[in-house]
Amino acid sequence: MKRALILFLFLISLGPLALAKDAQPVEDPQIEQRMQALTQQLRCLVCQNETLADSRADLAEDLRREIRGQMRAGKSDQEIIAFLTQRYGNFVLYKPPVQPTTYLLWFGPFVLLLAGTLLLYRYLRRRRELIQDQPLTAAERKQAEELLRQ
Amino acid sequence: MNRLLLIPLGLFIVLVLFLLVGLRRDPHEVPSPLINKPAPEFQLPQLQKPNATFSAKEMHGKVWLLNFWGTWCVACREEHPLLVQFAKTGVVPIYGVDYKDERGAALQWLNEFGNPYTQTAFDVDGRVSIDYGVYGAPESYLIDRNGVIRFKQIGPITEDVWQNKILPLAKQLNQ
Numbered sequence: 001m002k003r004a005l006i007l008f009l010f011l012i013s014l015g016p017l018a019l020a021k022d023a024q025p026v027e028d029p030q031i032e033q034r035m036q037a038l039t040q041q042l043r044c045l046v047c048q049n050e051t052l053a054d055s056r057a058d059l060a061e062d063l064r065r066e067i068r069g070q071m072r073a074g075k076s077d078q079e080i081i082a083f084l085t086q087r088y089g090n091f092v093l094y095k096p097p098v099q100p101t102t103y104l105l106w107f108g109p110f111v112l113l114l115a116g117t118l119l120l121y122r123y124l125r126r127r128r129e130l131i132q133d134q135p136l137t138a139a140e141r142k143q144a145e146e147l148l149r150q
Numbered sequence: 151m152n153r154l155l156l157i158p159l160g161l162f163i164v165l166v167l168f169l170l171v172g173l174r175r176d177p178h179e180v181p182s183p184l185i186n187k188p189a190p191e192f193q194l195p196q197l198q199k200p201n202a203t204f205s206a207k208e209m210h211g212k213v214w215l216l217n218f219w220g221t222w223c224v225a226c227r228e229e230h231p232l233l234v235q236f237a238k239t240g241v242v243p244i245y246g247v248d249y250k251d252e253r254g255a256a257l258q259w260l261n262e263f264g265n266p267y268t269q270t271a272f273d274v275d276g277r278v279s280i281d282y283g284v285y286g287a288p289e290s291y292l293i294d295r296n297g298v299i300r301f302k303q304i305g306p307i308t309e310d311v312w313q314n315k316i317l318p319l320a321k322q323l324n325q
Contacts, residue, residue, distance in 0.1 A: 045285035048177060058250065059285055062276055087283035089183040119157075 031071045038077050039064060042084065043092050051094070182283055182302045189216070189293045190281040194271035197248050197256055204245070204271040209293065213323045215244045215316070216291045217267070217307075218279055220251040221259045223287040229306035230263050236312055237266035242292070242320040246270040249279045249287075292316055294323045 036053055044055035052060050063084070070080050084092050096102050136144065184190075193205035206216075217233065219226040237244050246267035248256045253272060260270070273279055282291065285304075292301040301319055303311055 045180065059276075062280060066277075066280060086183060087280065088285065089180055089283075091180045123154075 028072075031068055034071055034077075035064060035067050038067065038080065041094050042081075043094055045088055045092065052092075178286060179304050180285075182299075182304075184283055184291075184299050185302060187299060189291065189297050189299050190278070192271070192278040192281065194247070194273055194278060197246075197253065197260075197270035197272045200253070200272070204269050206297065209245070210297055211295050213242055213295060213320055214293055215242050215320075216247065216282075216293060217244055218247045218249055218282065218284045218287055218289045220249055220287055221255040222251065225306045226288045227263075229288050230266070232307060232309065232312070233266035234264040236307070241317060242324075243268045247273050247278060249273040249284070250276040292319060292323075
């Protein structure tokens with residue numbers, strides 16, 4: 001009885017091990033690592049707020065398989081990104097390329113910063129002009145000192 | 151001073167306009183980079199005749215509609231009766247790519263709901279659908295005589311899309 005129980009527990013403990021084995025990539029770890037690094041920068045088109053690395057959508061799985069295959073075939077990251085943008089457009093890139101249609105996106109914040117700085121500068125200068133330096137008279141000074149002493 | 155106060159108001163109005171336009175757009179409709187590009191070549195076994203093939207090359211010189219579907223796709227079921235209806239008009243032949251599917255299930259589907267496709271190609275692993283940048287089935291491509299993609303519909307073709315987009319464009323391309 002005891003032995004049966006031990007055997008039973010032992011077999012149960014093997015369960016997760018077998019599952020873990022299933023989930024493990026049979027891939028070359030180097031390619032797997034490269035694939036992970038690349039897909040972290042790419043958007044999954046099915047669930048658009050997830051990266052291609054994290055998404056469990058069918059399409060993401062197929063694309064990861066495709067990317068692995070291309071890496072094994074010796075394609076560079078650039079070539080793989082080109083492969084994907086030719087099919088799905090720049091939308092798959094989390095970091096959009098710098099091109100005329102994205103100039104506003106890339107440089108807009110700096111333009112706003114510059115405009116803000118200019119406005120602030122002008123405002124501060126005008127304010128300084130408004131402040132007139134009027135030294136206190138002797139009587140006023142005395143009054144102020146009395147107020148402070150209280 | 152009053153003029154300065156107008157600047158934030160102006161910026162606010164611009165922001166509201168951007169949101170008004172941006173929030174009404176469907177984020178799932180990503181413009182395809184394949185529009186006005188040659189349709190990717192492919193050669194696949196036919197759904198009904200596994201030993202025979204269908205290739206995009208055969209369609210050169212014709213205006214045709216290529217529809218990606220699968221029995222696992224809920225929106226395809228919604229679209230299907232409309233496709234059957236559209237096919238009957240005979241304006242543009244509809245060709246199907248059944249992808250990531252089971253042959254038996256697909257054949258049963260066509261038997262049950264009618265077959266709008268002149269021919270159906272069978273793309274088991276979905277490799278061709280990747281070449282076409284399919285990400286939200288069903289997707290349809292209107293391809294001209296030179297094999298160039300002229301229009302892409304992401305998601306089911308509706309009566310409105312058929313009447314106002316596909317039909318006029320197909321007629322124009324057929325001239």
